[in-house]
Amino acid sequence: MSVQEDVATEAPQTLSPKSESHARNWRGLGWGFIVKLLLMAVVNAFGLMAIFSAVGAESWLILSVAVLLLVIANVIYFTKRALPLKYLLPGLIFLLIFQVFIFVYTAYIAFTNYGSGHIGTQEQAVNAALIQGERRLDDSPTFPLTIVERGGEYGFAIVDDGDVFAGDADEPLTEVDDAVIGATGAATEVPGWNVVPRADLLTDQSLQQTVQSLRVPVSDDPNDGSIRTREGTTGAVYESTLVWDEQTETITDTTNGTVYSANDRGSFVAEDGSALNTGWSVNVGFENFARLFTEPRLVQPLLMVAGWTFAFAILSVVLSFGTGLLFALIFNDPRVRGRKWLRTLFILPYAFPAFMSALLFRGMFNAEFGVINDLFFFGAEINWLGDPWLARLAVLWVNLWLSYPYWFLVCTGALQALPADTLEAASLDGAGRFRQFRSIILPLLLVSTAPLLISSFAFSFNNFTIIYMFNNGGPAIPGAPYALGSTDILISAIYDIAGISGGTADYGLASALSIIIFVIVGAISAVAFRQTRKLEEYQ
Helix, strand or coil: CCHHHHHHHHHHHHCCCCCCCHHHCCCCCCHHHHHHHHHHHHHHHHHHHHHHHHHHCCCHHHHHHHHHHHHHHHHHHCCCCCHHHHHHHHHHHHHHHHHHHHHHHHHHHHCECCECCECCCHHHHHHHHHHHCEEECCCCCCEEEEEEEECCEEEEEEEECCEEEEEECCCCCEECCCCEECCCCCEEECCCCEECCHHHHHHCHHHHHHHHHCCEECCCCHHHCEEECCCCCEEEEEEECEEEECCCCEEEECCCCCEEEECCCCCEECCCCCECCCECCCECCCHHHHHHHHCHHHHHHHHHHHHHHHHHHHHHHHHHHHHHHHHHHHHCCCCCCCHHHHHHHHCHHHHCCHHHHHHHHHHHCCCCCCHHHHHHCCCCCCCCCCCHHHHHHHHHHHHHHHHHHHHHHHHHHHHHCCCHHHHHHHHHCCCCHHHHHHHHHHHHHHHHHHHHHHHHHHHHHCCHHHHHHHHCCCCECCCCHHHCECCCCHHHHHHHHCCCCCCCCEHHHHHHHHHHHHHHHHHHHHHHHHHHHHHHHHC
16 A cells, blocks of 8 residues: 555544534533523613614614614624624624714704704694693593503593593503592502502602693693693693694694694794794705804804814914923933933823813912912903903913823833934034934924824814813803804804703704814814825935
8 A cells, every 4th residue: 555545544534523613512511602692692682672662762763773783793693604793793883883873863963953942753843832832721620630650651540430541641541441449539559550659749859840740641632632730639631722733734822813834944833923932853954054154143153263273273282292392302311310200290280180170270260369360460360261362372271281291201202212323323413402303303203293193183173171161162252142152162162052051952053063073173184194194204
């Protein structure tokens, strides 16, 4: 027998069977497979919970996405194929939820009039309008009433001619079989509901407020009114003075006969131009973007805010980088004694919370009792927070104090990494310290710090914390809408326009401005990164 034949006959005996993944192995303890089953059970439980919640809220888009992601997850983790996706899928899902979805939803809101008076659907707007016009009917009887609860939602159970009807704010009254009526005439047991004890109502003030503001519809027709109570033991029918006509999409005020018709702007408007306070969200196309550039009351304040935003971002980067580099050059000199201790002292502002520093400086810059005026300006009452230019100067100083330690650390590390032989050769050629800095140190330093400078610009462009906590964007710009201020930057202007700090909320306009900021920062970053490639020739 030849050598090749010996190898051919012995080879099959030496081959071992291919080992199976621990995540699919049932032999032995099978811990890998059990752990995978437990994790996927948790994933499926949360997925089903999201699906059921989407069905209950009638959110079909979220339902479709939840079903699709759940199916994909089970297919990937219970098949042998698509091994890379087993590791990539969690990150892709988080990217989809926390980045893509938020951006897409913001873009969607930017094309609507979503905001104060235009929140929700037309049906919700109708119900809100009818509720605001509710009055108790003069001929409404008083019903024995019981406070009930189901799934964390409170409702009413009333007794009408011996029959018990129960419902909550979302579900109108429906008859309940096998309910028990007590001696007082009110229901004591309501199948499907938990009866709230009278003692809980008397001792819980928040529950009292909830009960007094609760309205339970009498039927599916909003014109039939709702049950309300004042003390929690009796209820009456309250009917709106407004009447909704679904066929003509009009709301009629029965007290004066005014008819409000639905328009394509999401409002109920009468012939005389008056409108109801409640409306609904509709698509308005590019109107929000056009308002940012054409609405007179908005254009001038936003131009001031935009100009200050660029100035703040650029000056914040230049000043903090320059200061950090200056201290790095000083404390990189071996002739300076105690450099380690001094470096520690200089980076202390970086370890202090930014919002707390802004609040402390806000008090220090106060014109009446601030220590800045007392210690450095001989007690002069300089209105740092009330004057637009002084407020801008102050916020730049605060931001410099907070951010220069970061660049001090970065520049110190970059300086220590510079090639010593290059600097030595330049010195032998007669180059002075300034020439070495301008021609060698700074170009080499920018090679490593340029990406950080770009990210620092983007951070300063959207540095909401320092602007809001220091002076809340103030002082106010005279005549500006949405409470815009002289130290507001675009991101804090979005906060004001969205009405989060109070006032009228215009989420559509705020979302449109957010999209514009995204485009601006993205374009500047792209151009800057492209330009930084030229610095590589110094390496």
